[in-house]
Amino acid sequence: MATVTGAVRLHEQQLHLRLYLQPRSSRDAFLGLHGDELRVAITAPPVDGKANAHLLKWLARQCGVAKSRAELVAGHGSRHKKVVIDHPALIPPELAELLGLAS
Numbered sequence: 001m002a003t004v005t006g007a008v009r010l011h012e013q014q015l016h017l018r019l020y021l022q023p024r025s026s027r028d029a030f031l032g033l034h035g036d037e038l039r040v041a042i043t044a045p046p047v048d049g050k051a052n053a054h055l056l057k058w059l060a061r062q063c064g065v066a067k068s069r070a071e072l073v074a075g076h077g078s079r080h081k082k083v084v085i086d087h088p089a090l091i092p093p094e095l096a097e098l099l100g101l102a103s
Helices: 050-062 093-099
Strands: 010-013 012-023 027-033 037-041 069-076 078-085
Touching: 010 093, 012 050, 027 093, 050 069, 050 078
Parallel strands: 012 037
Antiparallel strands: 010 012, 012 078, 027 037, 069 078
16 A cells, blocks of 8 residues: 555555654644655754654654664655654554545
8 A cells, every 4th residue: 555645555454754853843743745755753853863862762662663663765865765664663643644544
């Protein structure tokens, strides 16, 4: 199943996310679509990999998995990122809506 935008995709028990990251925000949150990416705000600064580490930890918590099951596959030094979450136990409501799974 895929979305029209391609920002969020569930394929073979993996959640694929195309993200536009907004570091140094006042809170961690999904902020909606930004073009063909999902805009995500995080509190960590974009310094020494802190934003990437915080993003993966936060996404893993949102999906109910260990941090080791969230992987940054592209965009290590960019605001534009691709993340894969292996076998998510939960699909956050904001992502379920984009996937067409919201009831």
